[in-house]
Amino acid sequence: MSVFVLRRVLTLLATLVGASLIIFLVLDALPGNAAQMLMGADASADAVRALTVKLGLDQPLAVRYLQWIRGLLSGDLGNSYVYGTPVASLIAERLVLTIPLAIMAMTITVTLALSAGIYTAANHNKLGDVGVMSLTQVGIALPNFWFAILLVLLFSVRLQWLSAGGFAGWEDGIWPGFKSLLLPAISLAVVQAAILARVTRSAVLEVLREDFVRTARAKGLGKREVLWRHVLRNAMIPVMTVMGLQFANLLAGTIVIENVFYLPGLGRLIFQSIANRDLIVVRNCVMLLAAMVVVVNFVVDVLYAFIDPRIKVHDL
């Protein structure tokens, strides 16, 4: 493993530790007693105290933090305050939905954004460019839950191609599950794709102005060949950076979109757990989301080095 990757791994671990501290402190150390909240304002003091001990909330802060971290590492996340079932299996059930949803949304985002961005840059200031860029402007302005409702009205109510909500599961094969995630994935992807398309367009336009593009043309390459062979790889660095950042937005978007479509995913679990004051579930879900975002951005960092030969040397 190169020094570059090793250094990034260390940064990744440090970020995760930092994130876990913040999450723990925000949820557990702030004033307010989880047991009190669970039992309601009119519960007797004895009952609240008994629950506090049962949940382990009477332990010192540091001990509780270390217990949580040990649990994270061993896969034992404790039991939900509300359901009484292990948090780990609760999350695992939901990930079966949310991970495919995120992958689908990201795939749609990247496909739409790269094709629109490259098309508009190649047709800079022509009718197609202006048209597609106006569409992206609209895309950025759309709230995703509102767009989701429009999609439901069109594809579920009017055309009746897809169901308006719920998740078919993966038991009957991939197709029913895929179909029930399609509209949510599109709703999540549209805004992100609009932003990423604009980033791609400006990145490609910037590279098109570089001297080496003229050199490539002077060698006898056509405009299209120059675009594919010389420009795109150079333009991918800023595009990938934004992709990594967008992944976080996308996960945040699932909280809203899973509620719009009644999908039993991670986002909905977080939403419900917050409503139920099920803090142990909230804490672990938020930690999981943070870890996903950090890992995706780590992968982006490592990909830079694969794309750009200059990076490895600089960082060694």
Next chain:
Amino acid sequence: MGERSNMPLIEVDNLGVRLNTSRGPAQAVRGVSFTLKRGETLGLVGESGCGKSVTALSLMGLLPDSAGVSGSIRLDSDELVGRSDADYCRLRGNRISMIFQEPMTALNPMHAIGHQVAEPLRRHKKYSAAQARREAIALLDRVGLPDPARRVDAYPHQFSGGQRQRITIAMALACEPDLLIADEPTTALDVTIQGQILDLIADLVEERGMSMILISHDLGVIAENVQRMMVMYGGTVVESGPTDEVFRRMGHPYTQGLFRARPKLGARKGTRLKTIAGTVPELADLPSGCTFSDRCPLVIDQCRAALPPMVDVGPRHFVRCIRTDVSMAERVGALSA
């Protein structure tokens, strides 16, 4: 070859280029005509914005889409003006090649240099990857890159500016072009490297019997490297002729101004450099008549009336000026200095 060698390789006739600039349409080049035989070398001199690079790019067919080209450019009697980009792609890097000013940015930072040198061979000569790679190593060796077999897979950032310019030269020469256009090939390099690169280009031009158009703002570079020269100002050719003729006796006040403005070794301390008064006019608002009239010390009303014709002042030596009787009364040139 015998008969063809007397035929002009390039004939440019009344070339005009209109560009859309931020300040509106501008006539970047007008009335440029010249011919170039096989093996001949021609220098284009002038300040930035005088139209020398635009002339070169129009030969390459690399002007922006919005540019309007008029007149005629013929390569071996084939008209190039109005050709499709696909047609031009078959010529570029194959029969006409170009070396650019800025070696630091002229190479793609993401591709290994061997790949970039091999690209024209793969494209025009349909070489296999292995063949093209072998040829690329041979080319890199010829342009004096040390240890090419080992460094063929290295990336541009691992080379110095001079080495990168050698790589772009190897790339331009890959398909043995008939015409090499070198646009300020040494301007961005250290002075110590400039001479080496110019010598390399001169050797290669001679060795391969290529024609060359060398573009420079530096009269010294032009004096030592080309047989014929054209001085450009404001998009027009103001003086042209065999290099030693022009340097023996400069005819145009602008050429004389350029010559007087060069720094001289051994000048007494405190001596001010001579400059040409005024600044280069914007192409969008050139003066009517002679393009140099606003800065010319010899200007008379008649100069502003119409673009002066080319005046024959010596063997194949032409000057676009109506006051050569005054300007050439005093000898200005390398032999008089």
